[in-house]
Amino acid sequence: MWTLQLKSIILSCLVVLPSICHANDNSQADIIDKISSQKDYSDEQVYRIYSDNTTELLRDIILPIVKESQYDIWLRNSKYVDIQLHKEDMVKIVDFQQGILDYEVFVEDINEKIEQTMPSENENENNNDILGNLRLNDNDQIGFSTDDHISEILGDIFFNEYRNLNTIEIWLKLLQETFPDFVKLEEIGTTPQGHSLNVVHISAHNYIDNPDKKTIIITGGLHAREWISISTACYTMYELLLNYGKDKKATKYLDSLDFIFVPVFNPDGYDYSWTTDRLWRKNRQATSIESCPGLDIDRSFGFQWAKSHEFPCSESYNGEVPFEAQEAQYWDIYLREIKKDYKIFGYLDLHSYSEEILYPYGYSCDALPRDIENLLELAFGLAKAIRLTTKKNYDVIAACKDSGSDLTPGIGGGTALDYMYHNRARWALQLKLRDSGNHGFLLPSKYIKPVGRETYASLMYFCGFILNPEI
Ligand SMILES: [Zn+2]
Known part of the structure; x- marks a missing residue:
């Protein structure tokens, strides 16, 4: 169902920047197929189990009952473990502990929660209004009727939902097109599955001359499922660019630092x-x-x-x-x-x-x-x-x-x-x-x-x- 809205984003790209979008080889049918093949978690839940010693908890209580490959630790600290496992295995653990296990159900319906992270259908309606105002300029480059539309496409719409890899790659290219004096995309390698590992170097006043400036690095998505880290990396870089020349601090920081x-x-x-x-x-x-x-x-x-x-x-x-x-x-x-x-x-x-x-x-x-x-x-x-x-x-x-x-x-x-x-x-x-x-x-x-x-x-x-x- 979220494919409609994805289509809008990709459509926006098709309207404004055809050369980039040809790199997109995901047809809508492919996307639907891929989404319907998401792994089903209906037999599993995530539990928060409290313990003063989570090492002992895992070693002495969990492992004797559940093989390590059958559970997934979401979070572990000095007070509790958030652990995803089969509902039947949890029943066995609770029985084994004869009712003294201190725990609560942390995520009851994993599939439902997954659904909530996926783009929704109704976003599409709003997008069409905005897309209607996009135009190509004489050189087939990105053109917008007003500056507001740049921020609507690159910012407001983009950050309404999480975006898949292909859409993020397109967005990064659009960002470079929109802020050519600041943004330099660098591909630093190709992953085992043939994706580009992209770095975005943001620098005011010619990045080649700037190695003497102090530099800040921000990384997101080292762990694939932590989607918020990826959207947040994109959000912060976009805000930084958008605020240059408008906000005193952002302007000063971008003038003085590289990112x-x-x-x-x-x-x-x-x-x-x-x-x-x-x-x-x-x-x-x-x-x-x-x-x-x-x-x-x-x-x-x-x-x-x-x-x-x-x-x-x-x-x-x-x-x-x-x-x-x-x-x-x-x-x-x-x-x-x-x-x-x-x-x-x-x-x-x-x-x-x-x-x-x-x-x-x-x-x-x-x-x-x-x-x-x-x-x-x-x-x-x-x-x-x-x-x-x-x-x-x-x-x-x-x-x-x-x-x-x-x-x-x-x-x-x-x-x-x-x-x-x-x-x-x-x-x-x-x-x-x-x-x-x-x-x-x-x-x-x-x-x-x-x-x-x-x-x-x-x-x-x-x-x-x-x-x-x-x-
Ligand atoms: Zn992580």
């Missing part, structure tokens, strides 16, 4: 989450087991790398050697070679869910970050900027506590956050976006704009922090 966005760090996984399995997490790279492709990109980076799992079918499997995930490898080469002269001052890695701001390190609580007072000031500053924008309270915590490596040393090794903080970025944080309610990864699309707004506010704070001469 590198990677909105979809895991294109293969993201595409798969739209076509086949909404809850897919890893990339789609081949492993030693043919029926179990996929590596956890976040745990593939080469700082304090540790093998996370023996079994390739595990959701946390990160390969046999550091940088085995091609996306992580491309990124490492890109930073070391193409951007070697750039001074990376800030790194924000967007994930979901839980409304938390994590500071390094993730691999161990014994490794203290440098300059901890200022790093915490930055993290709390981001949290305050969010609270002042949408009244949401994000917690600030050490990444090691979030990953559980304080309870089980060596549980997962280094992450993208650790790698960036250690190797390149003066300041680095991970933002775990909304929500804290019971949507988990399946945050409905009506939250795209509020989450975008609060994250943009936190990015503005980050920029001010970096430009503060006293830091």
Whole structure:
């Protein structure tokens, strides 16, 4: 049903930029086929099980009853585990515990929640009015009757819903066409399934001459199912561009800083989450087991790398050697070679869910970050900027506590956050976006704009922090 509205977006592209849209090989029939083949989760639920020791909970209570390949941990912290498993397995666990298990149903109907993240039909009506006002100019380039229509197509309409990979790629090209003096798309590699790994370098006043400017990097979508991280990366970059010349702060920050966005760090996984399995997490790279492709990109980076799992079918499997995930490898080469002269001052890695701001390190609580007072000031500053924008309270915590490596040393090794903080970025944080309610990864699309707004506010704070001469 959401195909109608997708058609509108693609139609808008067909109207305004034919050369780009020819790259779109998804016919409407293909899209319908793909959507109807989404994995069915009607036999499963997500449960929140409370425990003072989640390591023991998993080892002594869950694992004796359910094989690891039969459950999926959505979130784990020092108080509870959100775990997706078969309803019958949960009955067995509750019986095994003779009624003393402290738990609640976190997601009752997974399929229904998945549906709520997909584009809806009625958006199409509004789009047609707007599309009617689009026009081509004499050179067959994008033309809009007023400036307002640029923001309607690129902004208001685009952010009404989550967008699939193909639509995001088209949108990025439109963004480059619309802001040619600021936006430079760079393809840094081709994924195992042949998608482009795209980086968006945003720079005012000629990006080639700017390596001396301090640079902030924002990445989204390392984990495929965390769709809000992708929409939010797109939203913040769009706001930044839109506000240049209109808002004093945004203008100053874009004049003084460069920005590198990677909105979809895991294109293969993201595409798969739209076509086949909404809850897919890893990339789609081949492993030693043919029926179990996929590596956890976040745990593939080469700082304090540790093998996370023996079994390739595990959701946390990160390969046999550091940088085995091609996306992580491309990124490492890109930073070391193409951007070697750039001074990376800030790194924000967007994930979901839980409304938390994590500071390094993730691999161990014994490794203290440098300059901890200022790093915490930055993290709390981001949290305050969010609270002042949408009244949401994000917690600030050490990444090691979030990953559980304080309870089980060596549980997962280094992450993208650790790698960036250690190797390149003066300041680095991970933002775990909304929500804290019971949507988990399946945050409905009506939250795209509020989450975008609060994250943009936190990015503005980050920029001010970096430009503060006293830091
Ligand atoms: Zn994640």
